[in-house]
Amino acid sequence: MAQDRVEAVERALTVLDVFDSAQESFSLAELAQATGYYKSTLLRLLASLERFHYTERGEDGRWMLGSAPVRLAQRHPPSRDLAVRVQPVLTALARQCGETASLLEVVGDTVSCKLAALPDTSLRHDLVTGSHWPLNDDASPAQQLNGGLMICRPLALASHSAHHSRLWLALSGPSGRLDAEQLAEHLEIMAARLEGEAP
Incomplete structure (x- = not known):
């Protein structure tokens, strides 16, 4: 009224x-x-x-x-269920690799960080949930980092298939410390684990 x-x-x-x-x-x-x-x-x-x-x-x-709109959006049941499934994987990735692990979402020409886990080190990529940047390359949503590198792997989840967006797992950190090939293997293992889970 x-x-x-x-x-x-x-x-x-x-x-x-x-x-x-x-x-x-x-x-x-x-x-x-x-x-x-x-x-x-x-x-x-x-x-x-x-x-x-x-x-x-x-x-x-x-x-x-x-960051507040993204945080509130995660209270919506589909986003909450996604966080329950993916956050433990990100935490494990960050612990195993010593680099920042994240779940990225691409909608149109914008990339946003839906979830993130930071390693226990002071020299790291401080990526936080709600961060966003323009999509510069359709083949990868990687953020351009000064002195850093982000490696991404697409993630196909049945529970997310109806959404008009794409999900990616990512690892990022200082370029001098990253072994891109090794991190890509870690991403592949974790992505395959998530994709094999029942929605």
């Missing part, structure tokens, strides 16, 4: 709706154009959204989605 509307909440949700796009990040001017809001209003809304990790501001000053 009209009297139940909370204008500030609806404005914040309008801002979040803009991020439902193939475009990864937005300038303040682009957000103003998309929402019709003044920049001063947007800055207040974005500051509140950033405080609760719904948005984040990059070093270039552009705005993107934060």
Whole structure:
């Protein structure tokens, strides 16, 4: 009902709706154009959204989605079931290989980290759930890392086959430490284990 509307909440949700796009990040001017809001209003809304990790501001000053929407999406039963199956595998991979293990999802031309497990070492790729980057190569969703390397293996899960997205297992870390061939073997073993499980 009209009297139940909370204008500030609806404005914040309008801002979040803009991020439902193939475009990864937005300038303040682009957000103003998309929402019709003044920049001063947007800055207040974005500051509140950033405080609760719904948005984040990059070093270039552009705005993107934060980690909170991904975290909440994982409460949805299919995502929760996927996490129960995959997170132990990622934890085992990180422990065995000493590198960051992750589950990536490709939707359109965007790659996002759905799950991650970090190794117990200070020199590592600090990838966190909710991180996202543009897809640069259809053959691999690997993130371009300065001084680092990410190795990916596609993952075909029956429980995920109806979704309009692709899943990948990945290992990443400092390039000087990584043995790409050995890590690829670890990914193959773990992916085959997951793919062989009943959904």
